[in-house]
Amino acid sequence: MPSHSQEINIDINSNEDSGSINEQKEDKSKEMKYVNTDSIGNNAPAGLSSDQKLAFALRDFLGPSNMVLGEESPSPSNIEQKLPYIDEILDTEINNSDEEPQTCQETEEVLNNAACRLRRWRAASRKLRRPRIIDNLCASKECGVAGKSFSGGHTDLADRLRSLAATGSMSASAGELLSLAPPQAAATAPPSPGCLLTPNLADQSSAEYFGSSPECCIDIVGSKNTNTAGTPVPPPGPRYKLATEATLRICSFQHTRTVVDKILAAKFFRRWETHILCLLEDHIVSKAPYGQLEKPLSYSCMQEVYCISRWDPARKYCLRIVMPHGSLLLQANDAYTRDQWYYSIVWRRNMIRYRNLLTKSVRKEIVLKELKNMVDFVMTTPLQDECVTRTPLQILTDLLSENKDSPDWEEWAEITTSAASPLLAERGVNGELCALLARLCRLRPRSAPLPALAPPVRRVLTRNVDFGKAPHARQFVRDYISALSAHNSGPSLVRRFVEVTHGNRATCPHPRAAPNLAAVVLAAIDDHYRNYTMPHQCDDTEHEVLCFADILEHMCEYEDWLSVVGGVLQPVPLCANAMACPRIAFRLGNVLSALSRDQRCAVHGCVSPARAARPCPPSWLRAAAPSDPLLSLPHTKLCQLWGDMVQGLINCCCKRKSFLQSMSKQLPDFIIVAFTEHPAALESLCLMLEWEVASGEQTQLEIIAALQGTQLGKQYYTDLCERQKTLQKLQAHGGPKRLALPVRATDEDVAALLEAGSLGNLECLSLAFTSVTSACAHHLIKLPSLRYLNLWATKFGDSGVQLIAEHLPRLQVLNLCETPVSDKGIEALSGLSSLRRINLNSTKLSAEAFETLRQRLPQLQEYDVRYTEAW
Numbered sequence: 001m002p003s004h005s006q007e008i009n010i011d012i013n014s015n016e017d018s019g020s021i022n023e024q025k026e027d028k029s030k031e032m033k034y035v036n037t038d039s040i041g042n043n044a045p046a047g048l049s050s051d052q053k054l055a056f057a058l059r060d061f062l063g064p065s066n067m068v069l070g071e072e073s074p075s076p077s078n079i080e081q082k083l084p085y086i087d088e089i090l091d092t093e094i095n096n097s098d099e100e101p102q103t104c105q106e107t108e109e110v111l112n113n114a115a116c117r118l119r120r121w122r123a124a125s126r127k128l129r130r131p132r133i134i135d136n137l138c139a140s141k142e143c144g145v146a147g148k149s150f151s152g153g154h155t156d157l158a159d160r161l162r163s164l165a166a167t168g169s170m171s172a173s174a175g176e177l178l179s180l181a182p183p184q185a186a187a188t189a190p191p192s193p194g195c196l197l198t199p200n201l202a203d204q205s206s207a208e209y210f211g212s213s214p215e216c217c218i219d220i221v222g223s224k225n226t227n228t229a230g231t232p233v234p235p236p237g238p239r240y241k242l243a244t245e246a247t248l249r250i251c252s253f254q255h256t257r258t259v260v261d262k263i264l265a266a267k268f269f270r271r272w273e274t275h276i277l278c279l280l281e282d283h284i285v286s287k288a289p290y291g292q293l294e295k296p297l298s299y300s301c302m303q304e305v306y307c308i309s310r311w312d313p314a315r316k317y318c319l320r321i322v323m324p325h326g327s328l329l330l331q332a333n334d335a336y337t338r339d340q341w342y343y344s345i346v347w348r349r350n351m352i353r354y355r356n357l358l359t360k361s362v363r364k365e366i367v368l369k370e371l372k373n374m375v376d377f378v379m380t381t382p383l384q385d386e387c388v389t390r391t392p393l394q395i396l397t398d399l400l401s402e403n404k405d406s407p408d409w410e411e412w413a414e415i416t417t418s419a420a421s422p423l424l425a426e427r428g429v430n431g432e433l434c435a436l437l438a439r440l441c442r443l444r445p446r447s448a449p450l451p452a453l454a455p456p457v458r459r460v461l462t463r464n465v466d467f468g469k470a471p472h473a474r475q476f477v478r479d480y481i482s483a484l485s486a487h488n489s490g491p492s493l494v495r496r497f498v499e500v501t502h503g504n505r506a507t508c509p510h511p512r513a514a515p516n517l518a519a520v521v522l523a524a525i526d527d528h529y530r531n532y533t534m535p536h537q538c539d540d541t542e543h544e545v546l547c548f549a550d551i552l553e554h555m556c557e558y559e560d561w562l563s564v565v566g567g568v569l570q571p572v573p574l575c576a577n578a579m580a581c582p583r584i585a586f587r588l589g590n591v592l593s594a595l596s597r598d599q600r601c602a603v604h605g606c607v608s609p610a611r612a613a614r615p616c617p618p619s620w621l622r623a624a625a626p627s628d629p630l631l632s633l634p635h636t637k638l639c640q641l642w643g644d645m646v647q648g649l650i651n652c653c654c655k656r657k658s659f660l661q662s663m664s665k666q667l668p669d670f671i672i673v674a675f676t677e678h679p680a681a682l683e684s685l686c687l688m689l690e691w692e693v694a695s696g697e698q699t700q701l702e703i704i705a706a707l708q709g710t711q712l713g714k715q716y717y718t719d720l721c722e723r724q725k726t727l728q729k730l731q732a733h734g735g736p737k738r739l740a741l742p743v744r745a746t747d748e749d750v751a752a753l754l755e756a757g758s759l760g761n762l763e764c765l766s767l768a769f770t771s772v773t774s775a776c777a778h779h780l781i782k783l784p785s786l787r788y789l790n791l792w793a794t795k796f797g798d799s800g801v802q803l804i805a806e807h808l809p810r811l812q813v814l815n816l817c818e819t820p821v822s823d824k825g826i827e828a829l830s831g832l833s834s835l836r837r838i839n840l841n842s843t844k845l846s847a848e849a850f851e852t853l854r855q856r857l858p859q860l861q862e863y864d865v866r867y868t869e870a871w
Helices: 016-024 050-060 099-127 133-137 156-167 175-177 206-210 257-265 335-360 366-381 385-400 411-418 422-427 431-443 450-463 469-485 492-502 513-529 539-553 559-568 582-595 601-607 634-652 654-661 663-676 677-691 697-707 711-730 747-756 773-781 799-807 823-831 847-858
Strands: 245-256 273-279 283-286 304-308 318-322 324-329 739-742 765-768 788-790 812-815 837-839 862-863
Touching: 245 411, 273 335, 283 304, 304 335, 304 711, 318 335, 324 335, 335 385, 335 773, 366 385, 366 411, 366 422, 385 411, 385 422, 385 431, 411 422, 411 431, 411 450, 422 450, 431 450, 431 469, 450 469, 450 492, 450 513, 450 799, 469 492, 469 513, 469 539, 492 513, 492 539, 513 539, 513 559, 539 559, 539 582, 559 582, 559 601, 582 601, 582 634, 634 654, 634 677, 654 663, 663 677, 663 697, 677 697, 677 711, 697 711, 747 773, 799 823, 799 847, 823 847
Parallel strands: 739 765, 765 788, 788 812, 812 837, 837 862
Antiparallel strands: 245 273, 245 324, 273 283, 304 318, 318 324
């Protein structure tokens, strides 16, 4: 095999005619050497013709155009590159004999086609009077210099050879090598609307996606033509829409040497026609069929399609389509339109070829090879169109749909899905393909290609809008999660799946991910327990559904997803059989505990009864009621959970009175939880007595007995009695009606003042510029006659304002100027129906909160909202 430093001279004058002799005379100044082809390639296989030997010797020098050779560079003979050939080998023409004869036949076929192409290059170079083209590719003096790159000359044919050699390193057939040869860059091309690349969903490797599980963490090794995730990427440059219709000029000629010579040498022999061409599924037609396009031009008859860059300065932006009996030239108005039609014709042609090969071939190894070629072609095309997304997936769907009932379908589907993983990572799967992938996960959960299925699952979760219109997509996600949990490290994989779906940010960038994931989880749990018989008995089949309850629990670990979980859980979306399972109930208890501990009203408020609640059960407070629970939890944990939910609701915007009035029918649950000394239940019972929520003497006696039944309850009841005595003392007649505290007054001073004497008639109280906080509100609510309250420039916050709004219904004037109150406390003032004047100057008031306050207080006469958002 010759090396780079070897001098090789190639005879291109064999079978030359009179035209080539004249070319030699005109190029006397150029120094050329001609040797006999028999001396080339001494180590070539025996039995080859002269053209085949010449092609065998030349093939190693057709390297990529940007390859730089050095002293320590490997020999090009060691670089695996296929010489592009013309004829395409169909699956039906492949011999099914032994491997040895088949290999010899394939080698001979490659050499024959290479020799055929060499003859064409030689003839074209003679006709163009450029015999130095091949010499530029493998000149003996230049190729031997260390560090010299393959220039490839400055002619259109040399560019063609270099592009073909560059694409020869790819795993593709001859037709693809011809179609993948990139045209010259369009310097004057207009900006493409699809120039922006779509976000890549395979940016994370499978190890980063799944963690470190040995069962399904198989990384795809990236190459120089792929990105970091192993996915092929399109070449740099503009992006194109699939061409459908355009006005082009056409010219056709036959493959005869005399005619080609006249066509390429004389302009007046060329007859150009203008047609409005339409690019259809199977052929190219003209809207006005006449002349050279009287009949449709079928893609299956095209042998080569490539761009002509430097053929004729007067005829620029041309495409050449090589047919069996002639060629067709298509001329566009600009380079962008030419490249768009080039890639569109190549796309249509290759899609027809792949559809025929993949759906009609019998040998699986051929199908798998062509599938990989199709994936590489689809991922590297610069076309960005709906058809580019839909057609390859439909071919993959048809491939997987065949022989679904065969016993080896699961293994074949697994291999096919792994081969098509780059395509699945970048394209959204359709409903039928989702059903096939779900079937694969269901039949082979432990061997399904989970890394290849992860991107389409994420795409479904992040972009689906309505699962009612896409039931196969929901089933696909459900079966994928079940396949994850079937591995030995199933729980860690499920947790990692939730973590990757959310992302590494504080807030998930996909607003649809959490609702879709919660919908899949709840539907899976409800479907599994819908037909269970009562009473419930645990069995081994529940392990298939426990992973979904784990996902619901893992979702509560993220603050932004907690509100979504609370929204989908109101009202209770699960059947009674699901809540009767102790394993499911344990996980649901953890979810409810996380919801009740959250400080946001939209989160912890989801456990209370909803307006659109189902009749059974209406809310989680009812489902977890200790008196008649639907959740199968131990009594102690059930009481703790119910008390935590009450704790969150009783402190929600300090609407305690309205909440306790709505919960008066569940008084037995308060009493049961109070015996466990839960602070929320004890406080609720005391407030029921104080506000007379529990009507009837017998009911009040039951509450008092429950409070006195525990040591902590006795303390709560004693504090209640002391407050009542103090309140009666303050409500006695006499005392001042107006009172103003000095600037240095604190919360302790306010408490000592109110305990010192009778202030039942106090109507006006000024605490302006003092150091009081919201803690003094517990003492201010003991002034029943208070109508004017001045809290200017104090540290009185939202919690104090909410207490005042709840216990001082006669308040008419309130000054909150320069206080840290916000919308949460200001909205609570809507319950003061007697309020006439309010000062909210320099507070955190928003325009929406102020508009709500004005609507709920129609008797409000004066207000000051300067230096706020509502101003």
